[in-house]
Amino acid sequence: MNTPVQNTRLVQDLLHKLGDVVHQIQRERGCAGLLLDSLGKIFARRYDEQNKAVDKAINDLRTFCGRTDVKDALPQSFEARLAFLLRKFEELTEVRDQIRLMKVRYTQALNNYTFKFTVPTIDAMIELAQREPRHNSALVSAYSNFLQWKERVGMERALGARGFYTFSFRNQEFCDRFVALIAEQRTYFDTFKALASPSQITVLQEAVQDTDLRALGKINDLLEEGAPPGEIEQYSGETWFELLTRMIDGLRKAEITLVNGLEGALKAEATGNANDVTSGKMAQYRPFLKSLPMLAALADGDLDELLSLSQIREYEKDKLLFLRDEPAARMYVILEGWVKAYNGLETGEEAILQMLGAGETLLESAVFLNMPTPVNAQVVERATLLSIPAPVIRQRIHSSPQLAVNMLNTVSLRSQRLVQQLELSRLKSAQERVGWFLLRLALNQKSSDGTILLPYEKSIIASYLDMRPETFSRTLKKFKEEGFRVATDHVVMPDADSLCDFCDVELAGQCGRSQTDDCPRPELSEMAYQTDS
Structure with missing residues (x-):
């Protein structure tokens, strides 16, 4: 039986073996490119020599993985991951034959080396390093x-x-x-x-x-x-x-x-003691995370393993999380605060696509599809986020059917909300947009005295609602004329029903008075109930 220290050393030795395979395949990929471009005039001998170097690295890896002490040191289910990689490496023979016979285009050969061999191996290396307890x-x-x-x-x-x-x-x-x-x-x-x-x-x-x-x-x-x-x-x-x-x-x-x-x-x-702090915060937020659609119904062991490979980080206001077209290296779950997803316009202005708060996710589609980030994201108020490495999410999707279903539900819900946001900005008046937004905040905050806190600057709210700041200010004045009290950072409703005219099916499903005699919009309550059913 290995000791924890021995396990760590064996895992690191395995990372070296995997790294050598990747390094040699990366070089073979470069040799193949010049061989194809020159129609075999240059790099033919070098390509053959590099084939041998790759084969040696793979054989060394295969021999090492067959050792009993190495198998004992591996994280749960990782032996199957290695077996899959070793089977994939057998496809190199066919790739090489096509290259030598000049039956494959340069781009296709490059993609074969990259997506069949180097990317899956690098993902496995990252997961292995993350799952070693002493790292x-x-x-x-x-x-x-x-x-x-x-x-x-x-x-x-x-x-x-x-x-x-x-x-x-x-x-x-x-x-x-x-x-x-x-x-x-x-x-x-x-x-x-x-x-x-x-x-x-x-x-x-x-x-x-x-x-x-x-x-x-x-x-x-x-x-x-x-x-x-x-x-x-x-x-x-x-x-x-x-x-x-x-x-x-x-x-x-x-x-x-x-x-x-x-x-x-x-x-x-x-x-410093960042790991201890993260561990404490993970325990603090665990019940909240367990309630989220993406993580709901996961077995406790699966959830704990996923969270053990994640980090909780705090971000100050205006912190840029990522830019459009960057590699989607991580998926984020917002635990506290607000984040705006936006894209720039040719005029230099921003088009805010979504304002995301606690419980919502960022980059789930990009990580799921292994694509670049489709938007920019910036923290608009101090925020706490759970950061999950993309390779971990993708591997867990393959091994956990429940997480795969949850991810699909999350992506579908996000798509539905984007359609609703488009409808809100295109088909509703300024007053309807502001009323819907205030009602959404009121339901989320569950204020007992009718006070609705504005979570971020009014200029950002205006951009999110697809209107100019002056239009937003004029609209708030109309609400003030109807009995609302409007301050810099909050709005107070005159009574509990004052925003119900702006309700829709989605918001009705979040309202505590839905399906009760107190609900002034029973038709929406019924539709929300049927949707949930």
């Missing part, structure tokens, strides 16, 4: 962003080699794709730096040569600035491949050191 969660989060960054640098090696060899930088669509890849890299790299401990950052600085970073940064800057091809085309395809390979080999060395430093011994340096 520090903050250091693991930094490590997971590092892995994603390294994968994007590997993609840049493959794409860039093609760009220089075939002069594809003269094609705007190719350049746009390259710039998008650079943006993904920067997101993961910036997140890594924000989460990493000083030791982790030092490891990275020592592993990568400054000259390589400067050369890479120069080309990236030229591409983002839209420089003419003559300025960009500074390398041959082979030279670019060697430059990026040297850099990625340095990243692999850094990765090995990062894995060896994931244990909780670095807790004080990285996060």
Whole structure:
């Protein structure tokens, strides 16, 4: 029987084995690109040699996974995950045969390597690191962003080699794709730096040569600035491949050191007593989380395991959570506070798509579909959020039918609310929109004296309701004329029925007077009851 320390060492050894497989497949992917682009004129021998390096890494992994002590060290159900990966690696033979016979297009070959092999393996590595009890969660989060960054640098090696060899930088669509890849890299790299401990950052600085970073940064800057091809085309395809390979080999060395430093011994340096605080808050919010549609009906063990891989974080007002088109690395559940989901307009203004409060989720669709973020998100009042890593959610969806059903229900409910929001902004008058909004707040706050607290600035409320601030102010004056008391941060209803004219089926389903003799809109109560049934 292994000790906890032995289990941790075996898990880290397994992360090294998986990391070596990914590293070698990333290099094979780059070799395949130049082989295909040159129609076999270059890199044929190197491609064959790299096939052998990949096969050796996979065989080493297979042998290691077959050991009894390794199996004993694995988290529950992870052995099946490894077996799935090892079966997937068997498909490399078919991929290679198609490449050697030139029966596959460059883009298809690139996607095969990426989505069949590297992405599933990286997801498994992140999950394994997260589920090891002795690993520090903050250091693991930094490590997971590092892995994603390294994968994007590997993609840049493959794409860039093609760009220089075939002069594809003269094609705007190719350049746009390259710039998008650079943006993904920067997101993961910036997140890594924000989460990493000083030791982790030092490891990275020592592993990568400054000259390589400067050369890479120069080309990236030229591409983002839209420089003419003559300025960009500074390398041959082979030279670019060697430059990026040297850099990625340095990243692999850094990765090995990062894995060896994931244990909780670095807790004080990285996060102080953050884990203890998160654990206490998780217990505090657990009943609330258990009541949410997405987590409802989950077995206690499944819920506890999911929460153990998550973090609770507090965000100050105006904190930007993510930008549109970033990789959806995490899903968020709002525990307290308010977050706005918005997109920018050509005029420079914001179009607020949703205002999300306690119990609502962010990025569930993007995480579910493994797509970039569709909107920007910013905290509008101090907020507390549960952050769940995307690979964890996707893996749990596959292993838990109940969570999959809950996610589907959550996405469907979000879609329904977006339709209602569209109807609200397009078909209702300003007074109907404001009345609906105030009633929604009143039902959520359950005030006993008719006071409705305005949770964020009036300008944000106006934008959310698709009206100008002055229109919102004029509308509030109309409510004031009808007996409402309007202040800077709250509104007081004259009586309990004063907003019932603005009710709809969704709000009726949330009202405590629904299905009682006190309800002034029994027809809505009946419709809400039928919908629930």
